[in-house]
Amino acid sequence: MGKLVLLDTRLFAPGADLSGASNKVELSSEIEDKETTNYRSGGWKEVIGGLGSAEIAAEGQWEAGDPSKVDDASWSTLGGLGPYTVCPTDSVVGALAYLVYGLRTDYKVGDQVGEVAPWTGTVKSSSPLVRGQIAHPPGAARTATGAGTALDLGAVALGKRMWAGLHVLSAAGTTPSITARIESDDSAGFASPVTRMTFDAATAPGGQIARTDGLAITDTHWRVAWAITGTTPSFMFAVSLGIR
Structure with missing residues (x-):
């Protein structure tokens, strides 16, 4: 897979496909660094890996009135754990996919008059971030x-x-x-x-x-x-x- 423009990114919440209501998805992962520097470290800081974590931050256009819509899906999962899958380039069989079991930690809606009603939300990991396929x-x-x-x-x-x-x-x-x-x-x-x-x-x-x-x-x-x-x-x- 070469360089690409993000045109068909897919976002799956526990029981909903939020792709059609999303226009931005960011997936991040990090390993906590723990310092182990000692007198035999040669004058250089030494670190080892500690706890890992991952996060999905997404936003898009607000919709409601059906379990498949972003507002209904977000309220039903807020504060709960479930699987989330992100696909950079479509979701056909074999497509690249990132999977995490995470906690839906926040949900925000609304903007000033005249704007398309937006939403934003975050998922924080409660499992390793897994790179795989659909x-x-x-x-x-x-x-x-x-x-x-x-x-x-x-x-x-x-x-x-x-x-x-x-x-x-x-x-x-x-x-x-x-x-x-x-x-x-x-x-x-x-x-x-x-x-x-x-x-x-x-x-x-x-x-x-x-x-x-x-x-x-x-x-x-x-x-x-x-x-x-x-x-x-x-x-x-x-x-x-x-x-x-």
């Missing part, structure tokens, strides 16, 4: 049990984890329910898939995060699969995956 796109409606496209994300080393964020954006039908899971295999054909994580059953818009247990996984290919039940069910959802 495993399921938000624009594909699913009405039956199935599986997504295989991604070659690589093996998971000992002490690392595969992280997954699920954003259920809409649910329709009578008693609809979706249970998503993350599978791995040693090849793209998924001849013998292994379930590594299973999300709780979802019946309405919302978000969940899951991770593996820190043990080594030699499988290199990953995908999301799902089981859907109900009468004429239909779900729109997005899933991001990454190793950290």
